[in-house]
Amino acid sequence: MTRNENAGSKTGAGRPAVKIGLVLLAGVALAAAYFAWQYFADRESTDDAQIDGHIVPVASRVGGTVLTVNVDDNRYVAAGTILVQIDPKDYEVALALQEANLAGARASLQATRPGVPITSTTTASQVASAGASLRRVQAGAIAASGEVETARARLTTAQARLREATANHVRLTQDLDRMKRLIVKDEISQQQYDAAVALEEGARASEDAAKSEISEAEHSVAVAESRLVQANRLVEQARAEVSAAETGPDQVAVTQAKVAAAEAKVKLAEAAMEQARLNLQYTTIKSVTSGVVGKKSVEPGQIVQPGQPLLALVPLEDIWVTANFKETELRNMRPGQRVSISVDAYARRYWGRVESIAAATGTRFSLLPPENATGNYVKVVQRIPVKIVFDKGQDPDHLLRPGMSVVPTVYLK
Numbered sequence: 001m002t003r004n005e006n007a008g009s010k011t012g013a014g015r016p017a018v019k020i021g022l023v024l025l026a027g028v029a030l031a032a033a034y035f036a037w038q039y040f041a042d043r044e045s046t047d048d049a050q051i052d053g054h055i056v057p058v059a060s061r062v063g064g065t066v067l068t069v070n071v072d073d074n075r076y077v078a079a080g081t082i083l084v085q086i087d088p089k090d091y092e093v094a095l096a097l098q099e100a101n102l103a104g105a106r107a108s109l110q111a112t113r114p115g116v117p118i119t120s121t122t123t124a125s126q127v128a129s130a131g132a133s134l135r136r137v138q139a140g141a142i143a144a145s146g147e148v149e150t151a152r153a154r155l156t157t158a159q160a161r162l163r164e165a166t167a168n169h170v171r172l173t174q175d176l177d178r179m180k181r182l183i184v185k186d187e188i189s190q191q192q193y194d195a196a197v198a199l200e201e202g203a204r205a206s207e208d209a210a211k212s213e214i215s216e217a218e219h220s221v222a223v224a225e226s227r228l229v230q231a232n233r234l235v236e237q238a239r240a241e242v243s244a245a246e247t248g249p250d251q252v253a254v255t256q257a258k259v260a261a262a263e264a265k266v267k268l269a270e271a272a273m274e275q276a277r278l279n280l281q282y283t284t285i286k287s288v289t290s291g292v293v294g295k296k297s298v299e300p301g302q303i304v305q306p307g308q309p310l311l312a313l314v315p316l317e318d319i320w321v322t323a324n325f326k327e328t329e330l331r332n333m334r335p336g337q338r339v340s341i342s343v344d345a346y347a348r349r350y351w352g353r354v355e356s357i358a359a360a361t362g363t364r365f366s367l368l369p370p371e372n373a374t375g376n377y378v379k380v381v382q383r384i385p386v387k388i389v390f391d392k393g394q395d396p397d398h399l400l401r402p403g404m405s406v407v408p409t410v411y412l413k
Contacts, residue, residue, distance in 0.1 A: 042413040044333060048383065049323035051343075053402035056289055056313040058083060060304045061282040064090065069300055071293045071311070079290045084298055084310055086283040095280050098273035105269040109262035112255075127242070134238035141231035148224040155217035162210035169203035176200040291315035292398075316398040319390065321352065323408045324362060324383040332412045333357065339388045342407040346399065351391050354410060358385040386410075 064086040071083050179196040182188045291313035298310040321341060325333070333354065341350040361382040363369055388408055390400075 043409050043411050044325060044329045045407060045409040046323055046325050046329070047405070047407050048325075049321055049388075049406050049408050051319055051400055051402050051404045051406060052322045053319040054315055055294075055402070056291065056315065057309055058285065058287070058311050058313060059307055059309045060084070060086065060285065061306055062086065062091065062279050063305045064088075064283060064303070066298055066300050066302045066304060069296075069298055071296070073293055073296050075293050077287050077290065077293060077313070079287055081287045082284055083287055083293075084285040086285070086304065088280055088283040091276065091280040091283055095273065095276040098269065098276040102266070102269035102273050105262070105265040109259070109266050112259050112262045130238065130241040130244070134235070134242050137231060137234040137238045141228065141235050144224060144228040144231040148221065148228050151217060151220040151224040155214065155221050158210060158213040158217040162207065162214055165203065165207040165210040169200070169207045172196070172200040172203040285310065287313055289313060289315050290317070314402060316395075316400070319395075319400055319402060320355070321388040321390075321406055321408055323386045323388055323406075325386050325410075327361070327382045327384055330357065330384060330386075333386065333410055338411045340409045340411070341388065341390070342409075343400065344405045344407070350394050350400075352388045352408075353391070355387045355389045358387070360384075 066084060067087050068085045069083070070081070070085070071077055077083070176196045176199075179188060179193045183190065183193040294312045294314055295309075296311040298304065304310065321339075335354050335356055337354045339352045339354060341352055343350065358365075361384050363382065388410075
């Protein structure tokens with residue numbers, strides 16, 4: 001057999017083995033691709049993820065000189081631990097001053113408050129007394145007015161009597177003059193003449209009596225009118241007293257307003273004292289939560305201002321993962337799905353679950369969101385933050401720290 005025949009026989013014999021190998025290799029590749037597709041079809045993973053947690057800033061609420069700082073960076077502190085002590089002397093003095101102001105305000109209120117019932121009782125008594133006095137002097141004025149009318153009537157009667165007596169006296173005087181002429185001529189008797197004289201004398205006496213009665217009546221009228229004037233004056237005074245007494249409710253209102261003002265001062269002093277007490281308490285800065293101290297920027301002897309940051313606390317008991325998945329990876333992702341979390345810093349895997357999906361993409365929450373209203377728009381796949389929480393009890397030593405990089409894998413089925 002020649003060399004060519006031997007080579008041809010070897011080549012022909014090797015071709016079936018190559019074909020079988022290629023077929024087997026293709027089958028393995030297809031099987032691997034199928035299993036890989038099955039593996040990755042029900043899970044989503046991203047390396048754009050990190051551990052997040054609360055960072056509690058601790059700041060001073062009052063100003064002053066720092067006396068002591070009781071913590072260092074990276075130290076764990078329990079809730080209620082005294083972190084920083086500010087010099088409290090100024091605030092103790094301020095509290096004492098406000099306590100004194102409160103005591104003075106309460107004393108003023110105590111002195112003012114009894115004035116309300118006293119003023120009410122006094123004004124009520126004054127109103128009643130003034131009313132009674134007014135009624136009494138009004139009755140006296142009415143009586144005085146009646147006396148004036150009576151005296152004027154007596155005067156009128158006396159004047160009428162005087163006119164009558166004067167007329168009688170004139171008539172009888174004229175008759176006596178005629179009698180004198182007649183008795184001279186002996187034309188009348190002496191008896192008639194004496195009778196005329198007696199009548200004239202009686203008329204004169206009656207006229208004098210009428211004049212005297214007029215004088216008395218005029219005096220009575222003057223006295224009665226004087227009494228009426230005095231009674232009217234008393235009535236005016238009584239009315240003025242009634243008007244003054246009727247201002248009693250206004251006086252009560254003024255006294256009540258003074259009491260209200262004193263009560264307001266007490267409340268103001270109480271609020272100021274409470275603020276002074278709070279300021280004194282604020283000089284002792286305590287941790288509001290348990291955590292690890294970080295970013296400490298305060299030292300003893302430093303003068304701090306209200307609101308000045310002093311340090312931060314990181315509570316390691318409450319941490320989670322913020323994973324930024326592509327928007328195309330969220331089609332089948334739902335809260336409650338299981339998550340495998342691989343931490344770059346440690347050679348171990350943690351477990352958790354999807355708690356929530358953010359309401360917007362990360363770029364929308366940035367300080368300067370991108371504006372794509374331009375003609376050269378290029379579509380970019382956006383990422384949406386997904387919050388993943390750890391199962392309880394996986395980190396008893398608190399090895400996980402906010403900011404660590406992780407790779408979460410969400411099992412969609």
